[in-house]
Amino acid sequence: MLVAENLFKSYRRHADTVKVLQGLNLSVADGEFLSIVGASGSGKSTLLHLLGTLDAPDTGTISLDGRRVDNLRSRERDALRNKTFGFVFQFYHLLPELTTLDNVLMPAFIGQSVFGWLRTRAQWRLRAEEILNRVGLGHRLRHKPRELSGGEMQRAAVARALLTRPRVLLADEPTGNLDVENGGDIVRLLRELNRDDGVTIVMVTHNLEIAAVTDRVVKMSHGQVVEDTPGSFRPRLLSAAV
Ligand SMILES: Nc1ncnc2c1ncn2[C@@H]1O[C@H](COP(=O)(O)OP(=O)(O)OP(=O)(O)O)[C@@H](O)[C@H]1O
Numbered sequence: 031m032l033v034a035e036n037l038f039k040s041y042r043r044h045a046d047t048v049k050v051l052q053g054l055n056l057s058v059a060d061g062e063f064l065s066i067v068g069a070s071g072s073g074k075s076t077l078l079h080l081l082g083t084l085d086a087p088d089t090g091t092i093s094l095d096g097r098r099v100d101n102l103r104s105r106e107r108d109a110l111r112n113k114t115f116g117f118v119f120q121f122y123h124l125l126p127e128l129t130t131l132d133n134v135l136m137p138a139f140i141g142q143s144v145f146g147w148l149r150t151r152a153q154w155r156l157r158a159e160e161i162l163n164r165v166g167l168g169h170r171l172r173h174k175p176r177e178l179s180g181g182e183m184q185r186a187a188v189a190r191a192l193l194t195r196p197r198v199l200l201a202d203e204p205t206g207n208l209d210v211e212n213g214g215d216i217v218r219l220l221r222e223l224n225r226d227d228g229v230t231i232v233m234v235t236h237n238l239e240i241a242a243v244t245d246r247v248v249k250m251s252h253g254q255v256v257e258d259t260p261g262s263f264r265p266r267l268l269s270a271a272v
């Protein structure tokens with residue numbers, strides 16, 4: 031479904047050029063739960079940004095269902111991104127002044143006209159409540175982020191990413207700021223969303239135990255894929271695995 035071919039990406043800072051991706055190839059199948067591991071600086075986050083059309087490669091191509099997405103014009107790219115991808119980051123990025131419910135509603139609110147929003151907000155609210163119940167936060171709708179635990183904040187961020195029913199969830203170190211128990215809960219939640227709702231998930235992680243519960247573990251080094259192995263996930267082990 032999502033295919034990256036021969037990606038090169040460098041960052042220029044002043045006189046320096048940092049070569050990050052160096053001929054990277056990766057295919058992600060529909061419905062897969064894949065993790066990307068590798069040393070710090072190997073280019074994991076850069077790859078995730080490129081796959082999610084947040085940034086473009088210098089050369090190489092990225093295709094979704096056979097259609098190039100790396101060279102779209104910005105308006106087309108934004109529309110495709112909003113429809114196709116949900117993003118979860120290590121530090122949640124929730125807006126502190128908004129309630130959990132309003133944070134989750136943000137993707138629907140942004141980019142709509144006032145009239146569009148007034149016309150559709152009741153439906154979006156129902157959807158937001160449904161997804162918040164799904165992630166176990168149905169009892170925290172009115173809480174502000176500072177009134178939530180780290181694990182709850184990440185659940186809210188997952189709910190926000192899934193509000194618009196994206197096909198692909200791109201998660202950059204979603205457990206990186208959580209203790210073992212809460213990190214395990216988040217990965218179990220992602221596993222369930224993948225299994226029950228068919229969401230394709232690409233997750234960057236430093237934690238090899240967490241990576242092992244995904245279907246496939248891709249290891250990066252110096253901007254290339256150097257290992258691509260099945261994870262050790264078995265459905266019946268889900269509760270004991272993390
Ligand atoms: N916007 C940028 N400008 C300049 N250099 C950058 C930029 N973004 C990333 N880099 C550099 O590119 C390299 C790869 O960064 P990237 O974040 O993709 O690595 P990573 O594998 O995700 O690392 P980590 O595991 O530490 O998060 C790093 O050396 C980083 O300093």
